[in-house]
Amino acid sequence: MMDIDYFKTFNDTLGHLAGDRLLKELANILTLAVRDEDMVARYGGDEFVVILKDTHVARSHDVAERIRVNIANHPFEGRECLPCGRVTVSMGVAVFPVHGQTVEEIIRSADNALYKAKKSSRNKIEFSQSSPLVS
Secondary structure (H helix, E strand, O other): OEEEOOHHHHHHHHOHHHHHHHHHHHHHHHHHHOOOOOEEEEOOOOEEEEEOOOOOHHHHHHHHHHHHHHHHHOOOOOHHHOOOOOOOEEEEEOOOOOOOOOHHHHHHHHHHHHHHHHHHOOOOEEEOOOOOOOO
């Protein structure tokens, strides 16, 4: 799971049409960064989910890091209005069956890791560390 850092600032400064363009451009970057059998979807306002089929923990980290760098280096129009002058994302990664046995457990694990990434520094990847069975 990933969340665009400071997306509200971007929208408030440049307007929702600019925000919509950023979302479409970011979705394109995500789609180009994964294989045809993988899935990219918008999960919420400024959240996306990437589902990598048959991918182990180390490979998922490589893909997440490539996505993070591609987004941070992309020349999004209006990026100068953001605190660091570029668009960045925070990511939470959970891997089946390591971090959960059900879709709900995987989502909860990825969401918890995403929250940790946002809280600690942003523009960061966090892997799920806790047991998916602990609430």
